[in-house]
Amino acid sequence: MTSTQTLAFATISETAPRIQSREVSPVEVTEQMLERIEAINPKLNAFVTMTPELAMEQARRAEGEILKGNYRGPLHGIPIVHKDLYYTKGIRTTASSKILEDFIPDYDATVVEKLADAGSILLGKVQTHEFAAGGTTDSPHFGPCHNPWDVDRVPGGSSGGTAACVAAGLAFAGTGSDTGGSVRIPASCCGVVGMKPTYGRVSRYGIFPLAWSLDHAGPLARSVLDAALCLQVMAGYDPKDDSTVDLPVPNYAEELQQSIRGKTVGIPSEYYFDGLDSEVAVAVESAIEVFRDLGADVTEVHIPMIRYAPGAEWAICLSESAAIHDAWIQSRPDDYSDDVRLMIEAGKFIPATRYLQAQRVRHLIRDDFMAALAKADVLITPTLPFVAPRIGNKDTSLSIARFTFPTDVTGLPSLSLPCGFSSDGLPIGLQVIGAPFDESAVLRFGYAYEQATDWHHHHPTL
Template sequence: MTALYYKTIAELAPLLEKKELSPVELLQSIFSRIDDLDSKLNSYITLLRDEALESAKKAETEIMAGHYKGQLHGIPIGLKDLFYTKGIRTTAGSAILKDFVPQYNATVVERLLGAGVVLTGKLNMHEYAFGATNENSHFGDAHNPWNFDHITGGSSGGSAAAVAAGLSVASLGSDTGGSIRTPSALCGVVGLKPTFGRVSKYGVVPLAWSLDHIGPIARGVEDIAIILEEIAGYDPKDPTTKNKPVESYRSELFKGIDGLKIGVPMNYYFDDTHPEVETMVRTAIQALQSLGGEIVEVTIPELALSMFAEIVTISSEASAYHHETLVTNAVAYGDDVRLLLEGGELFSAVQYVKAQQARRVIQEGFKRTFQQVDVLIAPTVPIMAPRIGERQVEVNGKFKDPVMEFVRLAAPCNLTGLPSVSVPVGLSSSRLPVAMQIIGKPFDESTILRVAAAYEKEFPLNLMPIE
């Protein structure tokens, strides 16, 4: 029987609604799990024991009185520590903000609390979200629950580790160069980067304004749909959000994929991929074909511009945000983040403009490709989780920087704003998770989640790293 802390929202919500499970009992299960494991995982920066218990008791009273708000009512969720939480410190994983207490909630936080979520705390992250390992010199490294010596990936590493190990039922993360999808892949959970403009960024510490996306991390695809329905939608406080109706993502989930055209990239995404990753992702693609998907091989030569456009854009925009602090208090940053920010100051306006032109070219490449297919499928990351501190990994006889490899496969969707969901496809021979990403057309989260749900239903992994 699955332990409470490993159950999904979709499993827990009916129990809470029918009053067969108390929100307080569920919260106690989560905090007991935190007490048992977080000394090893270091997934939380701030725990909210008293506040969470008060919220759980309130949810219990409401549900017992017949005022059930929906599937998130009474669900314990921790948040990546860059979402503004009123009266609760928000550090962004940095010593600079270690005592910062916002006066208001981020829009997505306000929506989750309105839905009855019980906030358990704020989760570990790479400093200012500018990194892909979640090695943090201020609050300590986050550790992968599949092997404590390995990284979680970043920057939403605490979120992915907590969800994977049962220390939070789900979470929210941010994704600027893979920061939801990479840790989700490395920790064996599901992570969605929605379309740019689908979810509000108001009240979220930025990394790079034009690349930042907000999305959910969870143990199952249905949970992703449940959370997305709650947090998606236009926000007048965020001018980048689009005034488009929010779909009922759950109602579309289980319609199957018969006749859907599934694009398999013949260039870029499978280049220099670890053999086990390639084999497992291609096996997953074959499985989708057996479920009715039509496989179409595609080539997108424009992807060759991705790393130039991503590095110049993310570095320039991050350095613009941090410029004054970098000039006056550079020593307050961790060495890795400071070096990245200082490097961002060196890019010229000409390079930045050329990077934006490259983005347009990449967008056109995807637009042409999506005239032929409904979704694209590729590895989320080309390798398994490296060890903490490991700066080079060998792939097919070549030595690679793992961070650059993570960003390489994530960047195209950040640059274009296209939605992408990472779904686990199994464990490597070293018992580390492997994942595929399903990429879709703008604002077509329904289709990529439908493909993810079809795979998950046929091949339920429900990976549990620690009993």
């Protein structure tokens, strides 16, 4: 393995101390990333807009600051990517759509601003499923994004570009958004870590919405600790986003080190294990055994209302996205891809009575989850029912998010991390779900599992 490869697949937590101690320069790290992107991105088509000049400028600035002793923290000098749904001042933000193909925002999303203030380096804007309205990231306007483990497969979506870059060693981490599973689905498909925090934990200001009451923002990274380091910067109350909650943000990296011995893992007895691919089932059952070996108690829990989660998700997501796109779907319908246009048009036929019923039912689903979480510290489930589908396979487009919907409907924090591979060599994801604003517990259980296994050390060959 060359030093470039070593650096490409290094984690933030491994690289940050080397940058802080001046053993490695942010300029060197960024140059290597840009070289890798040039060599590998043509196979993946992950980038919509590259920002090499900006990246080098930021890297030189970071180097100068660190040489003067002004180290800002673990993300200082670390190259990242943003999902092309996040507004970036002066940099094109397309949402992988034709409608916004020339849109250049005049302000940064709050999360973009926070990550820049932490000293991270922006390599570019990466693909999303058009307007984040799907799980495959195969925009007809910019071409399909490919899965680094098998380029004939989708990377998942909608944050597929971020997951593909992180898995392929084209960035240390990146941003995603999750309305029906769009952080966790690509994390599972690409074998990386994706963290969807509690609704209200991270600002969505400056992120193009898919459905206001379901949208969450979160990081994707190559380890649980790295996801924690990114979330630390992204989290917190934002007066510009009225959904955010003014609660203290714990020190996630510190809290995830705590032992899970004697803690309780809940396994839902319904829903999550229905229609599961057999290889996914085996991987998740093995993961549950790892938690037992780590000293956790494993108990069965019941969430009977969960059967209504897909109905609530569809009624809310379709209605809200139809409202968001109301003007464009009438004036520019042919500028949407077929699947997104159909979804938005369908939303215009959902009666307000059903939308409001769905908003009421989500409380009941949440109450069931809270009852389960009173008996367990976290819940463990598969992230997806199957591995990454082939590009063009439309049969799985509605079922891919069945296991990720419930925590968008309820707003509960949930993490996806690698827990094995199929016989085809495709990653399998494990989902950890926690109580509201207890991201620390979710990260702690994920970290404990990760430390006991080596799935996160596997990388695709490209």
